[in-house]
Amino acid sequence: MFGLGRTHADGDLIEVEGLPVRLKVNPRSRRIALRLDRSRREVVASAPDRRGLAEAARFARSRADWIRSRLSESPAPCSFAPGLDLALFDRPCRLEAGEGRTRLLDETGGVLVIRAAGAPDAFARSVVRVLKREALAGFRDLSRRHCETLGAPLPKVTVNDARTRWGSCTPGRAGAPPSVRYVWRLALAPLPVADYVAAHECAHILQPNHGPAFWGLVRDLVGDPAPHRDWLKREGPRLHALGAAEG
DSSP, X not given: OOOTXXXXXXXXXXXXXXXXXXXXXXXXXXXXXXXXXXXXXEEEEEESSGGGHHHHHHHHHHTHHHHHHHHHTSOOOBXXXXXXXXXXXXXXXXXXXXXXXXXXXXXXXXXXXXXXXXXXXXXXXXXXXXXXXXXXXXXXXXXXXXXXXXTOOOOEEEEXXXXXXXXXXXXXBTTBOOXXXXXXXXXXXOHHHHHHHHHHHHHHHHOOSOSHHHHHHHHHHHXXXXXXXXXXXXXXXXXXXXXXXXX
């Protein structure tokens, strides 16, 4: 039980009947709220300010059944460990333990192998570094192709591990090139899905909105976007669960 005098800090992790709940300050919120963070497999209880975190904790305790139900629907984290099979931009990719420096090998039959050494945590971190590097290279190529088709300026491309959206675009300003960011985990999604996100962000270079002209550009690049959007909505949590502790 939490006493009335107990104080909490932004980011504290508490348990509600053995279930993880993260306390967060959200200045944009006007009330106490609960949401599921599928990528970390925990519920977030937010308050507009730090003084409201104790109330957020009490509210979470009153919604234990809701929390249990939502967490049961969330995929468990899957560590990057030797023996795991992935697909890297649709190419089969196997993780293997080995000695020496981390390597990405292109074996016969078109299978990629990421071979790394070290204890589980070190192995996983090495794998993530390779995946981020390959994701950056792949999204640079996809972005270049779409921008050439659109006649748009080439953007600066970066990758990150954002949890709320798969990509973002900042149009060029005052002589600076546009910039596009992608979630590196998209390299592990089916290639048409990753390509859709690239088309989406590159279309924003010319149309910084979601109006009819924007969606017309997207359809010109990749056809009907609905199947790809549906895949991300359905399978996105599983994608975020891959290597969740190491990303």
